[in-house]
Amino acid sequence: xxxxxxxxxxxxxxxxxxxxxxxxxxxxxxxxxxxxxxxxxxxxxxxxxxxxxxxxxxxxxxxxxxxxxxxxxxxxxxxxxxxxxxxxxxxxxxxxxxxxxxxxxxxxxxxxxxxxxxxxxxxxxxxxxxxxxxxxxxxxxxxxxxxxxxxx
Numbered sequence: 031x032x033x034x035x036x037x038x039x040x041x042x043x044x045x046x047x048x049x050x051x052x053x054x055x056x057x058x059x060x061x062x063x064x065x066x067x068x069x070x071x072x073x074x075x076x077x078x079x080x081x082x083x084x085x086x087x088x089x090x091x092x093x094x095x096x097x098x099x100x101x102x103x104x105x106x107x108x109x110x111x112x113x114x115x116x117x118x119x120x121x122x123x124x125x126x127x128x129x130x131x132x133x134x135x136x137x138x139x140x141x142x143x144x145x146x147x148x149x150x151x152x153x154x155x156x157x158x159x160x161x162x163x164x165x166x167x168x169x170x171x172x173x174x175x176x177x178x179x180x181x182x
Contacts, residue, residue, distance in 0.1 A: 035085040036119060038126045040078070049089045050081045057109035062166045069107065077106075078130050082114075082123045090114040091123045095131050098140070103131035103178075105141040124154050132178050139178055145170040 041050045055069040073096050082091035093108040105127055110120045131139055143151050144165075148158060156174040163171050 034114075034117070036082055036090070036122065038080055038082050038123060041081055046081070047079075050079060050092050053081075053089045053092050053111060054107050054109050057111065058107065062169070064166070078127070078134075080123060080126055080130070082110075082119055084114075091119050093123050093127050095127050095136075095139075097131075097134070097136070100135055101137040103134070103136035103139045105139055108141070108147075120150060121154055124151075128176075128178060136178055138175060140173060140175045142171045143174050145172065148172055148174070 039046075041047045051069055055066055059066075059069045074094075077094045077096040079094050080092070081089050084090050089111075091108075091110040091114065094106045096104050096106060098104050105124065108120070108123070110123070128139060141151065141156065142162060143156075143158075151174050152158070154176070156176045159173040159175055161170065162173045165171060
């Protein structure tokens with residue numbers, strides 16, 4: 031990991047949530063000409079949100095955990111700013127979110143990975159289960175899963 035100082039927190043204020051959702055939009059929706067607002071869904075208020083910030087408090091990564099059952103969590107809307115990728119930040123954010131899911135009783139965590147992120151999630155301990163859906167008619171997704179134990 032490079033020398034940039036990072037912190038991971040939960041967005042609390044309106045300003046923090048605006049910055050959180052803006053990065054989510056910029057990385058996950060804007061490149062495919064989707065409208066602003068498409069980066070949110072009906073479950074936002076029921077989920078656990080985390081953001082990774084640099085030393086200047088600029089949001090460089092975001093992710094969300096939602097519970098599908100009492101023992102199955104789902105990692106969603108994971109995004110790292112382009113200038114912050116391949117620096118270990120994504121792995122730190124995934125670990126943080128996994129720990130929060132474990133604290134709330136999750137035994138398994140699943141996610142839908144874009145094809146270009148499958149290798150990243152493999153390195154984080156996730157197993158590819160199956161090909162699932164095509165987002166925006168061009169982004170192939172894969173269901174991935176990881177058992178959460180006290181060791182990971």
